[in-house]
Amino acid sequence: MSLPSSIAHYRITSKLGEGGMGAVYRATDTKLARDVAIKVLPDSFAQNPDRMARFTREAKVLALLNHPNIAAVYGVEDRAIVMELVEGANLKGPLPLETALDYAGQIADALEAAHDKGVTHRDLKPANIKVTPQGVVKVLDFGLAKAADRAPGDPINSPTVTMQSTEAGLIMGTAPYMAPEQARGHDVDKRADIWAFGVILWEMLTGRQMFTGATTSDILAAVLTKDPELEAVPARARPVIAACLEKDPRKRLRAAGDWRRLIAAPPAPAPSRSTGWLPWAITATAVAAVIVTAAILWPTPKTAPPLIHVVEDLAFPLNVQNNLGPAVGISPDGSRIVYTQAQSGPRRLAIRRIDQPEIKEIPGTEGGGNAFFSPDSRRLGFVVSGGIYQVPVEGGVPTLIAKTAVDVRGAAWGRNGDIILGSRAGNPLFRVPSGGGEPAALTKLQKGETTHRWPALCAGDDYVLYESVPSTSIFAHNLRTGERTLVVRDGTFPHCLPAGELLFIRGGTLYSVGLDSRAHPQGEPRPVLENISSILNIGASQFGISDTGTVAYIPGWVDNDRPMLTWITPDGRQTQLGVVPRAAGPRLSPDARRVVLNIGEEGAWDLYVRDLERGAMTRLTPKAEAIGVQAVWTPDGKYVLYGVLGPDSGIYCVPSDGSAPARKIIAGRLRPRGFGRDGGTLLVASEDAVLTAPAEVGAGGVSLGQPATFVRVNNPTNYPVFSPDGRWIAYGSTEAQSPALSNEGQFSVSPFPGKGSKYPVAAGNLPVWSRGGELMVLAGGRIMSVACDAKGDLMQCGTLRQWTDQRLATRSRVPMFDAAPDGRVLALAAVGAVNPSAARVHLLFNFALPGQ
Structure with a gap:
């Protein structure tokens, strides 16, 4: 050879x-x-x-x-x-x-x-x-x-x-x-x-x-x-x-x-040798390959047990685009791995003992995500829209911990029984007893802040660390005194280890820095593991680590942060207009010659208008804000309406050419969603309802009357839209728990202005109604469509079909496409996307930080 x-x-x-x-x-x-x-x-x-x-x-x-x-x-x-x-x-x-x-x-x-x-x-x-x-x-x-x-x-x-x-x-x-x-x-x-x-x-x-x-x-x-x-x-x-x-x-x-x-007498002392233990973890049914390709950025000490890298090939796809949080997690004692599945039917959680090959679905977790363990590793917490639940890891019936009106962004379960919750735009951290109760605000948003998210308990649970948005800095909150201190700039998704080490993500790389007993950093952060997949717009990463030093993560596989602005025709032809970094929520002007885009991330969006022929960008907002993504054009294309969910919450109106500053036209945590056919009605979404408001568009902008509830919903992906003729409203709906409820939820249509009649249509979310009468939704990262035929106040819809095989970039509960009058779609396409079924969980045993 x-x-x-x-x-x-x-x-x-x-x-x-x-x-x-x-x-x-x-x-x-x-x-x-x-x-x-x-x-x-x-x-x-x-x-x-x-x-x-x-x-x-x-x-x-x-x-x-x-x-x-x-x-x-x-x-x-x-x-x-x-x-x-x-x-x-x-x-x-x-x-x-x-x-x-x-x-x-x-x-x-x-x-x-x-x-x-x-x-x-x-x-x-x-x-x-x-x-x-x-x-x-x-x-x-x-x-x-x-x-x-x-x-x-x-x-x-x-x-x-x-x-x-x-x-x-x-x-x-x-x-x-x-x-x-x-x-x-x-x-x-x-x-x-x-x-x-x-x-x-x-x-x-x-x-x-x-x-x-x-x-x-x-x-x-x-x-x-x-x-x-x-x-x-x-x-x-x-x-x-x-x-x-x-x-x-x-x-x-x-x-x-x-x-x-x-032996008749004790043997001579053996030379000093390091010992280690690795759980008997994976069998051939659960592993695709065992490789040592982790980008560990420091040499393993000669006396340490060797780093073992195992790659799992699962029998189901992972929900790596999970808007609720990571698709993989590991218990504090390193004994169990939890997965968020992405397959036909409802999204579910699954769990596996690390010393056994069998992966078991957890009954009662349909639609759940953002899983987290109790400190003793015996219970699993998870989030379903509108509630936080817990279930024993050995099996049992999930029980409600608390109802919550905010979208959860991370949870940390303390040894005293309290659970600290991160939140979406416009909210601080909350605290709720694991035995049940009402969530109570724990932190306060400071000036310029829009969100506190991804909490991690540190220093014997005396401190909770969290990410502040829009600065993407990590702060420590003293749970005894309420004092707040800056720990790390430019970092997200903190994790604390018992030895006093802070791990966090920066640009897809895991960093480490020591903390003292007051959660003050000791030295400069050091990179320790590269290429970790991140859900960039919500600040989460596909990463977890146990107290015993076992790491579970998913490598980076798609650049959601640099989507390609792309025209797509009904027959699949594409015209690429260029990469627009950190873009989301495209909304075409009435003549489809311009598009308004949110650029940034959840809780910190800038609003821009792009000329689709010349490529010129015009900024509409003076600063990054907690804008409720998708802006709305007035029927004449002269103004853009958008919602702010932060301290100055309300609906704002700004000239589409950026010639004048925006002004608030109504207060409240409201988001504009579109005008009716005659321009006299504005569709509005709140946290729990679809509303309509009388509207008048004039030379000075838009004036609104008091919004009235059209239908109450319990769906954070509530993006209602008018049909082209203004006689129907499509919206995200969870009241009718249809067996067809998918990972993305489902949507329904109701006649307008009539009330009471509702027609569940199909699985999916973020609906867009094309000028040709097709309802288009996002499901599985791709555009799906369904033809609907209205006869009076009756609506009959066909079967959901895939409109394009192009995978779109994913941002948390944000529309990533819009339909033009000529039948084309303007989409923010994913660059380098891979099917979620190709995502694999990597396990690192004997993961040692520098100096350990």
Whole structure:
């Protein structure tokens, strides 16, 4: 086999050896700047799909063995396996008694750790054991060779056994170290490893091979018939060797760790070694690949357990566009992972114990998201529109904690039982008892602030950290005194670790900075993990970390922050007008020659008008505000109306050419949604209702009468729109809990000005009514449409169909397209988008911060 120059991001530097299972190379991991060993499988093996599938499955499991005396499996790359590079010599005797017992203790520790996880080596031999110059023993190749067909050759280096159960009568292993039951082709378990341990201990003390023969058959015959020469070893070692080499496995030493009780005197102290524990986490049904490609930006200390990186391939797509929060989370004790599913039917939460493969949906969480754990990891909190609920992680019926009229942006469950809630634009943090009650404001918005969100409890729960919008700075709130202090500028989505470390996101990268007991930063933030997917407009990231140092995250996969302004025709043709960074809520002027855009993020929008022919941008607002996204044009195109949800809440009117400042025309947390056909009625949305207000458009702008309730709703995605003829209103609706309710909700239509009649139409949200009479909605990140036919006050709608396969950029509950009179759609298309089903959860075990 010729020397390859590189495999993936591993640069090959030299060849270490070659055997029946392929060649082994020394290589440099160019991402993590460390040397590794890479075993490249031979062509005869790699071309066998069954073998490769079994090899890949087992390698993923073996990568989870985490012990200082087990050479780590770092990952799988195509037909190669990446392993820890162990410097040192293979185990060889004769050795002094104390040295042999020291090495035996380390081998037994490795076996015990693997056996506790249900893994049997089945091919333990001196060739699979190395001793470093520091005297640390490393056991290699736990079942990595998968050859079911054995070629003739050196019986000492005969093929390595697979971890999986083998065919009846098939003899697999290395002959001189095979247990009698293994030599007969019977099923084996950990007692086969204990036999091999006894043989190896005898050989360490004597310097000779215990079972010999001219052929493999002769060696196997000796294994089955010959008794060990106990007189050849010191008396102190004889009891343990005899117990290990019982030919009847039922009489053999039961566990690797039991060997010590059979030694007459305590063994010599072993060299200091780090120990670690990794949960037996993922099986082949839950893992697609085990790789070490995390962009960790510092070297792992030599004494630390190796970083293990596992990638889960789930049987369902993740709701990575979840407007409520991250699609993945991990419990404080690191024992469970929670997922937000995105599939047909209602969005649901699912949970998995990290030591078990089965992922279980949680009944009663339909429509839920923004999951968070109690501090003891025994309960799971989650948010459904209008309420916060909790459910036991072991199963049970969800119970209501509190009703809430605000959209929740993060929750932190304190050890005193209180839950701190972040909120959407216009609101501070709230506090509510986990036992139930009314949410009460905890913080106060300062001048210029629009939102406090993503709370994290720190410093023994004495402080809560949160992100302030629009500054995207992280502040600490003292829960005893109410004092507020600045912690970090330019940061979002804070997490606190028990050791006093603050983690936060900046530009898709995870940063770390130490905190003292008063939540003051110690030093400068340091980048620790790159490429974390973020829900940019709500400040959340697809990231979670347990108190035990296990990380769950989803890498970045779509740039929602730089959407492409695109014309799309009904037959799918596209005309790209250019990237508009941080844009949302496009609304076309009546003549479709201009578009008003919100630019910024939730709670901090600037309003601009773009000339679609010349590309010129005109700013309409003097500062970033908590604007209720989607602005509205007057029928003559001379003015733009928009809502502000912050301290100066109300509906504002501004000339569309920016020639004069905006003025407030009505107060209240109201958002304009569109004019009726004659311009005499303005459609308005509040937090819980669709309203209509008399309107008059004149030379000085727009004047409004008192809004009247048209219909009450309980839907934060309430974007009502008039039909082109002004006789119908479409709006987000949750009163009729239809079985068709999707991840995005559902919408209904009602006649205007009539009341009482309501026609649930389809799943989706953010409806737009085209001039041709089609209702268009956003569902699954794409534009869907449904044809509706009105006869008097009766409405009949057809089946929802996909209008375009172009995925749109996603911003929290913000329309991302509008329909033109000629049938085209102006959309903010996603750049580099991938289907949510391709999003995978990455798990990092033994995640260590700099200095730890």
